[in-house]
Amino acid sequence: MTKAAKKLFIRTFGCQMNVYDAERMSEALCEAGYSSVDTPEAADLIVLNTCHIREKAAEKVYSELGRLKQLKSARAGEGRATTIAVAGCVAQAEGREILSRAPVVDLVVGPQSYHRIADLIARAEKGERDIIDIEFPEGDKFKHLPARPARARAASAFLTVQEGCDKFCTFCVVPYTRGVEYSRSVSEIVEEAERLAASGVREITLLGQNVNAYHGEGENGAPSTLAALLRRLAQIPSIGRLRYTTSHPRDMSADLIALHGDEEKVMPYLHLPFQAGSDRILAAMNRRHTRADYLDLVKRIRLARPDIALSTDIIVGFPGESDAEFEATLEVVKQAEFAQAYSFKFSPRPGTPAAAMENQVADEIKSARLQELQALLRAQQSAFNGACAGRKMPVLFERSGRRPGQLVGRSPYLQAVHAEGPETLIGEIIEVDIIGAGPNSLEGNIVSASNTRRIGGRAGPGDAGGRVEAR
Ligand code: 5AD
Numbered sequence: 001m002t003k004a005a006k007k008l009f010i011r012t013f014g015c016q017m018n019v020y021d022a023e024r025m026s027e028a029l030c031e032a033g034y035s036s037v038d039t040p041e042a043a044d045l046i047v048l049n050t051c052h053i054r055e056k057a058a059e060k061v062y063s064e065l066g067r068l069k070q071l072k073s074a075r076a077g078e079g080r081a082t083t084i085a086v087a088g089c090v091a092q093a094e095g096r097e098i099l100s101r102a103p104v105v106d107l108v109v110g111p112q113s114y115h116r117i118a119d120l121i122a123r124a125e126k127g128e129r130d131i132i133d134i135e136f137p138e139g140d141k142f143k144h145l146p147a148r149p150a151r152a153r154a155a156s157a158f159l160t161v162q163e164g165c166d167k168f169c170t171f172c173v174v175p176y177t178r179g180v181e182y183s184r185s186v187s188e189i190v191e192e193a194e195r196l197a198a199s200g201v202r203e204i205t206l207l208g209q210n211v212n213a214y215h216g217e218g219e220n221g222a223p224s225t226l227a228a229l230l231r232r233l234a235q236i237p238s239i240g241r242l243r244y245t246t247s248h249p250r251d252m253s254a255d256l257i258a259l260h261g262d263e264e265k266v267m268p269y270l271h272l273p274f275q276a277g278s279d280r281i282l283a284a285m286n287r288r289h290t291r292a293d294y295l296d297l298v299k300r301i302r303l304a305r306p307d308i309a310l311s312t313d314i315i316v317g318f319p320g321e322s323d324a325e326f327e328a329t330l331e332v333v334k335q336a337e338f339a340q341a342y343s344f345k346f347s348p349r350p351g352t353p354a355a356a357m358e359n360q361v362a363d364e365i366k367s368a369r370l371q372e373l374q375a376l377l378r379a380q381q382s383a384f385n386g387a388c389a390g391r392k393m394p395v396l397f398e399r400s401g402r403r404p405g406q407l408v409g410r411s412p413y414l415q416a417v418h419a420e421g422p423e424t425l426i427g428e429i430i431e432v433d434i435i436g437a438g439p440n441s442l443e444g445n446i447v448s449a450s451n452t453r454r455i456g457g458r459a460g461p462g463d464a465g466g467r468v469e470a471r
């Protein structure tokens, strides 16, 4: 079989950075002669791009590998080879252990080695076994990945600007799986953004585990801030919308807050995890902010941008969390009023300080707390969505909906919006009358597609609340 005929399938678990990484791996492998297919059954090379953040996420990989073992041996019986690679954060965290637990795996590659993935796969295909590359190399893997190819792209794209984390929250594996904080240079990011814009992208979401700690080299050689980077990217004419995630409260600087008030292309949406409402638990989590710091920050952000939709991450059942401490979490939610939120039961992760703490909370208690919290978050989300009915807002249409003639897009607040309209509007930012609101999406009527095209756009003030999801 020639190289050009080989088929690639990547299954991605976990966060948006993994979605971005999958695109970069796919582009690197396509340059090496692969073409993408939609199912593992059709593929010669299967990459599992994994997540290690909670136990459930990591375990999914092993059940998937169980299924792939059957596929691989059935094909071997037909004389057809299959290469199986494990990438992502489970690869980084477990390395060699994956090979002993799942011998079906040919190769393990960590997130800092994706620029070498094509070579590693070529070695595996030549018959080399037990290949592991989980180094944290000095320097910039992004510089060694092929430039983003010019090809038709969806209206909205991710762009990693910062990777890794130096915060060391005691529950979190990220500093171990993604390493220390690293920021790409402004010029490298601008070049990538311009390539995305030239491929039809209208909205870019900047990604980083701690994105607002961004401090990459600026175009003048001095370190840049995230706010300065966003202002620079806002100059790209066809980019109508900018977003960024995930931010740490400690790094929410005054210039970034001000940007939400005066840069039209920066969308009125902010994902700002607070994790827990009790100061004792926040200290045990090593969050480096208090409940008052967080609520004060929310106030300052809303002063700059009154209609901003806030999103957050919350953990229930951190070791030692009492009923009263859990109540403090509910209290913060009530005061902050979230448009959407992700909430989780604490999951002890090997190697993190919190996993070794005494007073682990029983699973039934965690479940009951999560239920109570999610009911509150759902109510806030419905209230936020409900308050959007009757308003007019710009929507970036991204794809066709399930019903014929239906389009699906995003509001400035990241809500899904359904509206009837022609497919030619995909990739356009159009004014929409919101006529209905459900718990997870909005229904709208396109005002007039011919003369309402907008870039960026901002809706009037007066909202609170959005989607509740469990990741
Ligand atoms: N248990 C539960 N949730 C966790 N998160 C990170 N580590 C853990 C853990 N050990 C959550 C945090 C973080 C989000 C990405 O995942 O809320 O912000």
Ligand code: SF4
Binding pocket: 165, 166, 167, 168, 169, 172, 173, 174, 175, 209, 210, 248
């Ligand atoms: Fe993990 Fe976020 Fe804390 Fe960093 S700031 S350790 S990524 S939870």
